[in-house]
Amino acid sequence: MQVVIIGGGAAGFFGAIACAEAKPQLQVTLLEKTNKLLSKVRVSGGGRCNVTHSCFVPSIFSQHYPRGAKLLKDAFKTFGAAETVAWFEKRGVKLKAEPDGRMFPVTDSSETIIDCLLQAARKAGVQIKTGMGVERIEPQTGANGNPFFLLHLSNGSTLLADRLLVSTGGNPKLQGYDWLRELGHAVQEPVPSLFTFNVPASPLKELQGIAVPHARVRIAGQKLEYEGPLLITHWGYSGPAVLKLSAWGARVFHEQNYHFTALINWIPERSEESLREQLQSYRKAHPKKLVSSNPLFGLPQRLWKALAGMAEIPDDTKWAELPARNTNKLVESLLRTSVEVKGKTTFKEEFVTCGGIDLSQVNKRSMESQRLPGLYFAGEVLDVDGITGGFNFQAAWTTGFLAGKAIAASIL
Numbered sequence: 571m572q573v574v575i576i577g578g579g580a581a582g583f584f585g586a587i588a589c590a591e592a593k594p595q596l597q598v599t600l601l602e603k604t605n606k607l608l609s610k611v612r613v614s615g616g617g618r619c620n621v622t623h624s625c626f627v628p629s630i631f632s633q634h635y636p637r638g639a640k641l642l643k644d645a646f647k648t649f650g651a652a653e654t655v656a657w658f659e660k661r662g663v664k665l666k667a668e669p670d671g672r673m674f675p676v677t678d679s680s681e682t683i684i685d686c687l688l689q690a691a692r693k694a695g696v697q698i699k700t701g702m703g704v705e706r707i708e709p710q711t712g713a714n715g716n717p718f719f720l721l722h723l724s725n726g727s728t729l730l731a732d733r734l735l736v737s738t739g740g741n742p743k744l745q746g747y748d749w750l751r752e753l754g755h756a757v758q759e760p761v762p763s764l765f766t767f768n769v770p771a772s773p774l775k776e777l778q779g780i781a782v783p784h785a786r787v788r789i790a791g792q793k794l795e796y797e798g799p800l801l802i803t804h805w806g807y808s809g810p811a812v813l814k815l816s817a818w819g820a821r822v823f824h825e826q827n828y829h830f831t832a833l834i835n836w837i838p839e840r841s842e843e844s845l846r847e848q849l850q851s852y853r854k855a856h857p858k859k860l861v862s863s864n865p866l867f868g869l870p871q872r873l874w875k876a877l878a879g880m881a882e883i884p885d886d887t888k889w890a891e892l893p894a895r896n897t898n899k900l901v902e903s904l905l906r907t908s909v910e911v912k913g914k915t916t917f918k919e920e921f922v923t924c925g926g927i928d929l930s931q932v933n934k935r936s937m938e939s940q941r942l943p944g945l946y947f948a949g950e951v952l953d954v955d956g957i958t959g960g961f962n963f964q965a966a967w968t969t970g971f972l973a974g975k976a977i978a979a980s981i982l
């Protein structure tokens with residue numbers, strides 16, 4: 571029996587290894603269209619590979635996926651972050667968690683992960699063929715009534731497969747999914763996720779490099795907001811709060827052609843009422859202090875000065891002299907700095923695709939297509955994507971593992 575895995579990325583390797591290890595007598599062949607295997611693993615996490623996230627409760631882990639959370643919540647019960655850590659450890663790769671939860675190999679090198687996957691595939695007897703893309707899948711039915719697939723390859727040859735795992739990753743264009751749509755699969759339109767906001771007329775442009783550990787970014791007119799570290803850049807705003815918001819709002823932002831108003835709250839842990847009280851008591855306690863040169867709430871000096879400037883408070887204004895009108899403006903700029911986003915920028919080349927194979931046509935336990943028995947999906951080709959922090963690789967490991975195991979189990 572011939573099992574073919576299409577795509578030599580994280581999901582394809584995990585699927586191939588899981589299948590070959592579960593049924594060593596199977597012939598498992600992995601086809602990769604380029605000459606490079608695991609190329610995203612190599613560049614991921616700045617060359618360190620953020621393998622997963624140290625969160626071991628499936629229902630909580632799955633909350634980090636704007637798309638696919640429901641499918642993954644159950645899948646993580648079988649193969650989640652704990653199983654990933656154990657999987658790599660069993661094969662000699664120890665992972666460590668950073669304070670923010672991201673997990674990396676202790677070597678801090680993605681090559682460690684690549685070596686491990688290549689070695690595990692070799693040991694399990696997976697045949698790897700690079701420079702071999704699959705251009706078309708032709709479903710067939712054998713004399714015994716069993717399905718099989720005729721694969722048309724980029725070198726003009728064909729190959730037969732009894733089971734097929736499609737793990738070809740995301741594609742920025744809908745046409746990139748045509749070969750799968752031809753098989754009857756619905757595809758959610760692909761749009762980018764994980765990007766930073768361009769704000770050409772940012773009132774805080776001069777402050778590039780300043781980071782605030784805890785801000786809230788809200789999108790005007792939408793139910794979209796996210797809290798976390800925020801970084802001011804020379805082109806706009808970045809940092810986890812923005813990146814994660816870009817994932818949750820990927821579709822909405824695309825529909826708005828990446829033009830919208832974002833409202834930044836620099837001190838989200840305070841209500842407006844308590845902020846006003848705190849400003850009032852500070853004013854009473856320090857009437858002679860200059861407003862703009864004495865930052866409050868732990869905000870960086872330059873940011874505070876800029877926010878005071880946006881509230882039209884001259885540098886020489888003392889707290890006792892601050893008119894109510896400017897106090898109100900200061901409250902506004904602290905809680906609702908309004909910025910006009912006009913475009914996006916990819917974050918450190920790290921991006922994922924929102925969209926892909928519609929999950930309603932995929933069996934949630936086995937990742938098998940409900941349209942074509944014998945055909946399975948894993949990884950980013952599915953309409954599954956997570957926020958940054960190791961969640962995208964975890965989705966690839968999990969769906970690859972489930973598909974590989976299910977393929978092996980489907981062959982008697």
Ligand SMILES: Cc1cc2nc3c(=O)[nH]c(=O)nc-3n(C[C@H](O)[C@H](O)[C@H](O)COP(=O)(O)OP(=O)(O)OC[C@H]3O[C@@H](n4cnc5c(N)ncnc54)[C@H](O)[C@@H]3O)c2cc1C
Pocket residue numbers: 576577578579580581582601602603604606607608609610611613614615616619620621622702703704705737738739740918919920921922948949950951959960961962963964966
């Ligand atoms: C720069 C960068 C950094 C990242 N860093 C992280 C990180 O640290 N942590 C994290 O969780 N996520 C990270 N991600 C996201 C993560 O890399 C992806 O979500 C993950 O690689 C998806 O795995 P995959 O196997 O589904 O797809 P891919 O890794 O994209 O692999 C698919 C493979 O299939 C091949 N292929 C495509 N079509 C065909 C075909 N027709 N025939 C044969 N082969 C084909 C492709 O060439 C490719 O090798 C990063 C992404 C990028 C771009």
